Amino acid sequence: MRLRPIxxxxxxxxxxxxxxxxxxxxxxxxxxxxxxxxxxxxxxxxRQGAELASIGNxxxxxxxxxxxxxxxxxxxxxxxxxxxxxxLTPDPGTGIGKWSEAxxxxxxxxxxxxxxxxxxxxxxxxxFTKATEKDTHALYAFLMSRPAVSSTIPANDLxxxxxxxxIVAGWKVLFLSHADLKPDASKSADWxxxxxxxEGLGHCGSCHTxxxxxxxxxxxxxxxxxxxxxxxxxxxxxxxxxxxKWNVDQLAEYLSTGWHKLHGAAAGPMADxxxxxxxxxxxxxxxxxxxxxxxxxGARPTAPSPDKPAAxxxxxxxxYTGACAKCHNDRNDVGPSKAVSLSLSTAVRQAESANTxxxxxxxxxxxxxGGGPYxxxxxxxxxxxxxxxxxxxxxxxxxxxxxxxxxxxxxAKARQEGAKP
Amino acid sequence: xxxxxxxxGKSQQVDxxxxxxxxxxxxxxxxxxxxxxxxxxxxxxxxxxxVNGRATFSCILPIAAVGDREVTTTEGLLENGKPNKVQQAFxxxxxxxxxxxxxxxxxxxxxxxxxxxxxxxxxIRNHMRPNLCRCGTHAAILRAVRRAATA
Numbered sequence: 064m065r066l067r068p069i070x071x072x073x074x075x076x077x078x079x080x081x082x083x084x085x086x087x088x089x090x091x092x093x094x095x096x097x098x099x100x101x102x103x104x105x106x107x108x109x110r111q112g113a114e115l116a117s118i119g120n121x122x123x124x125x126x127x128x129x130x131x132x133x134x135x136x137x138x139x140x141x142x143x144x145x146x147x148x149x150x151l152t153p154d155p156g157t158g159i160g161k162w163s164e165a166x167x168x169x170x171x172x173x174x175x176x177x178x179x180x181x182x183x184x185x186x187x188x189x190x191f192t193k194a195t196e197k198d199t200h201a202l203y204a205f206l207m208s209r210p211a212v213s214s215t216i217p218a219n220d221l222x223x224x225x226x227x228x229x230i231v232a233g234w235k236v237l238f239l240s241h242a243d244l245k246p247d248a249s250k251s252a253d254w255x256x257x258x259x260x261x262e263g264l265g266h267c268g269s270c271h272t273x274x275x276x277x278x279x280x281x282x283x284x285x286x287x288x289x290x291x292x293x294x295x296x297x298x299x300x301x302x303x304x305x306x307x308k309w310n311v312d313q314l315a316e317y318l319s320t321g322w323h324k325l326h327g328a329a330a331g332p333m334a335d336x337x338x339x340x341x342x343x344x345x346x347x348x349x350x351x352x353x354x355x356x357x358x359x360x361g362a363r364p365t366a367p368s369p370d371k372p373a374a375x376x377x378x379x380x381x382x383y384t385g386a387c388a389k390c391h392n393d394r395n396d397v398g399p400s401k402a403v404s405l406s407l408s409t410a411v412r413q414a415e416s417a418n419t420x421x422x423x424x425x426x427x428x429x430x431x432x433g434g435g436p437y438x439x440x441x442x443x444x445x446x447x448x449x450x451x452x453x454x455x456x457x458x459x460x461x462x463x464x465x466x467x468x469x470x471x472x473x474x475a476k477a478r479q480e481g482a483k484p
Numbered sequence: 485x486x487x488x489x490x491x492x493g494k495s496q497q498v499d500x501x502x503x504x505x506x507x508x509x510x511x512x513x514x515x516x517x518x519x520x521x522x523x524x525x526x527x528x529x530x531x532x533x534x535v536n537g538r539a540t541f542s543c544i545l546p547i548a549a550v551g552d553r554e555v556t557t558t559e560g561l562l563e564n565g566k567p568n569k570v571q572q573a574f575x576x577x578x579x580x581x582x583x584x585x586x587x588x589x590x591x592x593x594x595x596x597x598x599x600x601x602x603x604x605x606x607x608i609r610n611h612m613r614p615n616l617c618r619c620g621t622h623a624a625i626l627r628a629v630r631r632a633a634t635a
Contacts, residue, residue, distance in 0.1 A: 378502065378548050380503075381502035381546055381548040382502075382546050383503075384503035385502075385503035385505055385544070385545070385546025385547075385548065385549070386544050386546050386549065389524060389544070390525055398525070399523075399525065399527070400527070437527060439525075439527070439541060439544060441544075443535070443538050444535070444540050444545050445545075445549050446549075446551070
């Protein structure tokens with residue numbers, strides 16, 4: 064058999080990568096901080112840390128439903144199993160109360176905890192490693208200023224061999240680059256600041272870049288679109304899907320409010336991102352917009368297609384009129400729900416129905432003061448069959464794209480996601 | 485167009501455009517004034533009815549989509565013409581001030597207690613959260629739900 068030497072060769076290579084990983088990434092435990100050693104920081108540093116934590120969307124993963132902010136325990140689904148986020152409050156027993164600043168900085172840059180254990184890259188240190196010491200200092204000061212909450216985190220539920228933590232060492236050899244971002248003198252200061260935030264703490268690529276079979280971002284397809292908790296994270300590069308080209312001001316408004324009149328509302332995981340970015344500094348969000356807008360230079364969005372009200376059966380058209388069109392009224396009158404015409408919707412234009420199905424099922428919970436965007440969850444109001452027909456109806460009515468074939472499958476998947484703890 | 489509906493256990497034929505929200509038909513064609521029109525956008529929850537036992541906004545449910553599912557309004561909760569346990573608890577706690585939201589509150593509380601006869605305080609608050617009340621009788625409403633749960 065000629066296959067055997069090849070398999071043995073592959074096996075040897077895997078073992079070598081993991082061994083090299085051990086040698087390269089092995090870190091010893093750092094001494095625990097004693098209870099009296101609580102770090103001191105001035106109010107301005109703490110405030111900066113809070114703003115950077117908003118850009119990092121830290122609270123989103125590190126807070127479970129109904130739990131105290133940053134006290135962790137949220138189940139993060141991955142293709143390899145479920146990972147539970149850690150407690151970032153300064154509780155000495157269950158949080159980071161014993162972590163010195165050196166230990167925190169090492170976790171951010173090298174993906175190793177205080178005791179020297181490998182951390183799974185669901186914690187996006189492949190991005191956070193770009194953060195400056197000044198910024199990790201501010202983040203540390205902010206987190207340590209929070210009230211300590213005792214919250215014991217459930218054990219991860221990962222498949223073999225991924226439940227064997229040291230395997231992460233091999234992953235780092237292959238995919239973790241510590242290289243600093245060199246400032247690009249040909250670009251504006253805003254662009255450079257934006258790149259630093261987007262590539263670093265903002266970790267936008269974690270969702271918007273596709274991943275390979277080992278769960279690492281495909282660097283040669285940066286921002287070509289990815290997935291997050293079942294939702295599609297649309298492309299941000301030249302293949303972006305939009306009725307209008309995103310400009311800097313539109314992006315800045317969308318990122319900090321979750322909504323723009325020519326693009327619609329952030330939903331799913333992006334709603335949490337927008338909610339957090341509303342707490343970040345306006346200058347930083349604007350800089351992020353400058354960089355993100357530059358990613359899609361050369362994109363040619365397809366303008367809204369003519370409305371085709373007769374695109375479906377009279378029954379489904381009647382359901383659309385009664386259930387959807389009172390808000391999505393196509394008159395540029397977005398009302399208190401801030402519902403834009405579906406001719407502008409990225410979700411309806413995407414090649415997959417994932418986002419359209421999920422937004423109809425789950426709606427958009429109001430996540431900011433001052434009203435909207437809001438959408439009621441139609442789960443239970445309409446039957447699954449009606450939701451499927453409705454998704455296909457808006458696809459046919461508001462785009463020139465081929466009809467989706469995955470609607471029933473996506474509804475079943477979305478229901479399974481909802482059934483998880 | 486004639487559409488068949490099953491409301492409070494009775495089969496009804498209504499002549500209306502199929503896109504008409506169920507709420508309008510309940511109030512204007514069937515004379516059931518329990519469910520209220522508040523926002524018409526599925527935000528205030530005053531229009532809540534049960535569809536197959538589940539609390540549902542009737543203002544954004546077109547009659548074309550109801551099909552053979554059973555609709556129940558607050559009128560349908562009466563037992564032998566008398567308030568049922570949940571309705572009586574709202575009366576006993578004087579939970580209504582202007583009363584506009586109360587039908588929706590009762591329907592939502594009823595749906596919760598059917599699923600979970602003895603909910604925790606947190607479960608009650610989470611379940612009732614979407615229902616808006618502008619008079620401010622929230623505390624009395626919560627007492628009413630607790631009373632119904634222990635009655």
